[in-house]
Amino acid sequence: MSYEDRLKQLGFKLPPAPKPVATYVPAVRAGELLFLSGVLPMQNGQLAFTGKLGRELTVEQGMEAARIAILNALAIAKQELGTLDRIARVVKVVGHVASAEGFTDQPQVLNGASDLLVEIFGEAGRHARVAIGAAELPRRAAVEIEVILAIA
C-alpha cells in the first residue's frame, strides 16, 4: 500500500502546505536529504493549539498538536516531491515543545508525531529524535517540529 493510501486509511488528510510568510521556503533539498522548515500545528489555516504544556495545555493536547504539526510537515513533503511515496526514510525529528516551568514530558508529547510517522511509513518512519522544552514559540504555538527526510 502506498504511504498516501495508508494515510487515508488511517483517516488523516493532509492540510495545505504551510506558506512561509517571509523570505524562507518550506523545504530545501541537498543531495538525498530534504530539510524542512519548522512546522506548527496549523489546521484550517489557524493554529490548533496555542499556549504552554504544563500550564494551558495537557499532554494529550500536546500530542494532538504534535500530530497536526507532522501532517503539516508531510504536506510540505508532498508539495516538494509530488508524492509521499518518494520518501525513503524519516531521518530526524526535532520537537520543540512550549514548556511552562517544570514541564518535562516533552517525549510523551512528541510521541504524537513519532507514532503517526511509524503508522504511516512503517520501518521507514522510525527516526532519530530530539525532544526539547522551548521557552517560547512563534505565535504561541504549542509545538514546533523540524524534520529531515531522505528521498528515494
Place this chain on the structure above:
Amino acid sequence: MSYEDRLKQLGFKLPPAPKPVATYVPAVRAGELLFLSGVLPMQNGQLAFTGKLGRELTVEQGMEAARIAILNALAIAKQELGTLDRIARVVKVVGHVASAEGFTDQPQVLNGASDLLVEIFGEAGRHARVAIGAAELPRRAAVEIEVILAIA
C-alpha cells in the same frame, strides 16, 4: 555579480570569522554540506546586542542582531571556502531568539537574517528555517543562529 560584490554593494562588510574559544571548530564539511557552529551577533569583537527580546530589546534590534549574526556565519563560510561564491545554496537556518516570557515574534526577528541572505544570494539564499524562543543564550546574546550550507 559575485556574492562578495553583492555584499559590498549592499554596504556590508564581513567581520573577522569568530574564533571558537574551546575545542570545537567554526565549521565542518561533510560531503556537499558545510555545518557551521552557532553564530552570535559579534561586531568589532563584542556582542552587539545582549538581553532578551520582549524585555531589553525591540523587534527591530533583534532583526539587526540576526543580520549581524548572519554576517558572522558568512565570515566563517568565507574562511572555510576562500570565497562566498562557492556557496551553492543556503540549506537551513535555525534561529534561537533569547525570549522573555510571552515574546512570540521570533519569525520577525529572524527575517533580519533571512532577508539579508536572499539579498546577497538571490534564489540560492532561500533556506528552510526554524524559529525558536530560547530561555537563555551564551553570554546573554540576543540571538544565536545555526546555518547549514551546500557547497558547489
Place this chain on the structure above:
Amino acid sequence: MSYEDRLKQLGFKLPPAPKPVATYVPAVRAGELLFLSGVLPMQNGQLAFTGKLGRELTVEQGMEAARIAILNALAIAKQELGTLDRIARVVKVVGHVASAEGFTDQPQVLNGASDLLVEIFGEAGRHARVAIGAAELPRRAAVEIEVILAIA
C-alpha cells in the same frame, strides 16, 4: 591507537546504549551521515544529573553531565557501527543546557563534551557546535546533546 583503546586509556567505559522508550530509534544513517537521537546524561540506567544550571547545578556538574551524555552518544554509535573506529568525523554537536534565568555559561558546560570528543578522536573529534539554554528538558535532565557523525 584505535578510538576504543583511546577511550579505555582515558579511563572511560561506554554505558549501554540508551533504548528509546517510544517509536523512534537511537540513530538513522543517511549516506555518510549518522544522525543520533538526543542523549541525556544516563549512568547505570539513571539520569546522573537533573535540575537546571544556575540553580541546582554548578558549571562543573554540568560539564560532567555533558561528558556522560556524550558517552551515551558514543554508545549509540558503537551499537550502530560495531566499532567507534568507523567514525570518520564528529560533524556537529548541539548542546541544550537546562538553564535557570540568567545562566549564560552554556559553552563552558558543553566543553565537557567537546573536550572529551577531541581527547578520544583527535582532529576527527573537532566538531561544529551550537550551545543553547533550554527552558526545560525531558525528565529534568541537566543537558541533552544532539550529535551528527560522518561515517568512514
